[in-house]
Amino acid sequence: xxxxxxxxxxxxxxxxxxxxxxxxxxxxxxxxxxxxxxxxxxxxxxxxxxxxxxxxxxxxxxxxxxxxxxxxxxxxxxxxxxxxxxxxxxxxxxxxxxxxxxxxxxxxxxxxxxxxxxxxxxxxxxxxxxxxxxxxxxxxxxxxxxxxxxxxxxxxxxxxxxxxxxxxxxxxxxxxxxxxxxxxxxxxxxxxxxxxxxxxxxxxxxxxxxxxxxxxxxxxxxxxxxxxxxxxxxxxxxxxxxxxxxxxxxxxxxxxxxxxxxxxxxxxxxxxxxxxxxxxxxxxxxxxxxxxxxxxxxxxxxxxxx
Numbered sequence: 378x379x380x381x382x383x384x385x386x387x388x389x390x391x392x393x394x395x396x397x398x399x400x401x402x403x404x405x406x407x408x409x410x411x412x413x414x415x416x417x418x419x420x421x422x423x424x425x426x427x428x429x430x431x432x433x434x435x436x437x438x439x440x441x442x443x444x445x446x447x448x449x450x451x452x453x454x455x456x457x458x459x460x461x462x463x464x465x466x467x468x469x470x471x472x473x474x475x476x477x478x479x480x481x482x483x484x485x486x487x488x489x490x491x492x493x494x495x496x497x498x499x500x501x502x503x504x505x506x507x508x509x510x511x512x513x514x515x516x517x518x519x520x521x522x523x524x525x526x527x528x529x530x531x532x533x534x535x536x537x538x539x540x541x542x543x544x545x546x547x548x549x550x551x552x553x554x555x556x557x558x559x560x561x562x563x564x565x566x567x568x569x570x571x572x573x574x575x576x577x578x579x580x581x582x583x584x585x586x587x588x589x590x591x592x593x594x595x596x597x598x599x600x601x602x603x604x605x606x607x608x609x610x611x612x613x614x615x616x617x618x619x620x621x622x623x624x625x626x627x628x629x630x631x632x633x634x635x636x637x638x639x640x641x642x643x644x645x646x647x648x649x650x651x652x653x654x655x656x657x658x659x660x661x662x663x664x665x666x667x668x669x670x671x672x673x674x675x676x677x678x679x680x681x682x683x
Contacts, residue, residue, distance in 0.1 A: 414656060414683065421452045430679030437671060444471040447479065459486030480515050489520040495531060496520075497545040497560045497600070499577040500590055500615070508633030508644055509613040511575065511592050511600055516543070525549050533564055541565045547575075555580040562600055566608060573600020585620035588631075602635040611637045625651045642668050656683050 411422035427448040434441035447468040454461050462484040467476040482491025495518070498511045518531035526548045533543035547560030555578055562573040575592040591614045594600030598611035617631030629648040634641060648662040662677040 415453075418452075421454050424451045425449070426451075426681075426683045428679055428681045430677065433676040434673065435676060436674040445469070448476065461485050464491075487521055487523045489522060490518065492517050495543070495545055495562075496527060496529065496547060497562045497573065497575060499547070499558045499560055499575055500588075508615040508617065508631045508646065509602055509635040510590060510615060510633065511573070511594070511602065511613070513543075513599055539566065564597055564600075566597060569596055571595065571597025571600060571608070573597070575600070585618050588615075588617040588619075590615045598637055602637065609638045611635065625653055627652060642666075644668075657681070658683075 411417050415422040415424045417423075425448070427446065429444070429446045432441075432443045432445070434443075445468065447466065449464065449466045452463045463481070464484075465481040466479045468479040469476045480491070480493040482489055482493055484490075492515050495513050495516055498513070500508075500510050513531075513533060516531040516533060518529050520527055520529040522528075526546070528546040529544070531543045531545070533541050541564060543562060543564040545560060545562040547558065549556070549558040551557070557576075557578045559576045560574070562571075562575075564571040564573075571594060573592065573594040575590070577588070577590040579586055579588040581587075591612070592601040593610075593612045594602075595610050596608065598609050601611040601613045613633065613635035615631060615633035617629070619627060619629045621627050627650040629650060630646065632643065632645045634643040644664070644666040646662055646664045648660055650658060650660040652658045658681050660677075660679055660681075662675075664675040664677060666673045666675075
């Protein structure tokens with residue numbers, strides 16, 4: 378069962394509720410006051426963000442150049458039943474001009490539903506310069522998130538196009554300056570039950586911020602490496618560091634490795650980032666992927682407006 382159309386209808390209903398019943402419910406923007414970066418629109422505080430990036434494929438030949446751009450609209454308000462939020466993301470690529478819906482959610486208090494990346498992937502599908510880690514792609518889901526804990530049930534499509542339920546849960550905390558997060562996952566597929574676990578930590582060290590991550594999947598490789606997803610065992614790990622260079626410049630670097638039933642591949646990235654202010658940044662990156670099938674080298678750059 379696909380929930381995408383249901384999500385769109387429900388999210389639209391949230392907007393109607395926020396507008397039509399503003400006098401009774403909304404307290405997010407009294408006098409038109411919203412947090413920095415948000416614009417007051419009726420009873421809502423709305424934030425617009427976006428990016429443009431290019432990927433230059435250097436190796437193998439021939440060279441390729443692809444452009445991708447995206448836009449996110451986030452609207453929030455507070456009501457008598459808790460905070461209400463709606464988020465919509467759109468993307469476009471040079472090979473297919475135009476914006477298409479690329480995920481979003483509706484949220485009321487601790488209840489959230491939508492079509493987005495699974496939070497089991499603690500790094501996020503676009504974090505750490507694409508280094509090794511799980512990534513299931515977009516999934517229809519419902520989620521409960523009381524405090525630092527969350528539990529989610531999602532619709533998963535396996536490599537044989539079989540639709541099965543996936544249950545994931547996790548938490549995040551801070552232990553003596555170390556940001557720690559962990560997640561577990563269960564999926565029912567054709568051969569049996571797949572089980573996954575993932576841990577991630579980050580901490581300041583010597584002026585830099587270090588990140589370490591490990592994931593393991595038994596019975597379904599997708600819990601450890603998004604480039605696979607077959608019915609086997611796999612593990613992946615990454616280490617990354619971020620160091621301010623002075624002024625607007627930040628240097629980011631990382632290394633990732635994944636093993637699929639004894640066959641391994643790795644990738645690495647070095648990135649220079651310019652943070653002009655809290656709302657605007659640029660970055661340039663050199664990325665190497667030593668995949669099992671063929672090695673690839675990319676030069677990437679982009680602009681983010683938040």
